[in-house]
Amino acid sequence: MIIKNIALHKSELFSYRIAKLFKYLQNNKKEFIISKQILRSGTSVAANLSEAKYGASKKDFIAKSQIALKECSETLY
Numbered sequence: 001m002i003i004k005n006i007a008l009h010k011s012e013l014f015s016y017r018i019a020k021l022f023k024y025l026q027n028n029k030k031e032f033i034i035s036k037q038i039l040r041s042g043t044s045v046a047a048n049l050s051e052a053k054y055g056a057s058k059k060d061f062i063a064k065s066q067i068a069l070k071e072c073s074e075t076l077y
Contacts, residue, residue: 008053011046011068018042018075041074 003009018039025035048068055061 005049005053008046008049011049015043015046038075041071044068044071045075 021042022035022039025031025038029035045068048064048071052061052064052068055064
């Protein structure tokens with residue numbers, strides 16, 4: 001398997017793990033507020049990197065990549 005975009009690939013794996021964390025928090029810990037925010041911010045990293053891949057310009061690519069970085073930081077927080 002050849003991976004052309006390592007950042008996108010890793011962010012997709014991250015999204016999968018975030019979805020599993022969300023399910024765990026909802027089912028086992030009965031945590032409903034923070035788990036939803038973690039799901040939103042954690043899965044948007046891959047979505048924004050995917051959008052950046054098809055950016056209309058270099059500035060658009062950079063802007064979407066920076067949004068992905070901010071979402072990653074928010075998830076970490």
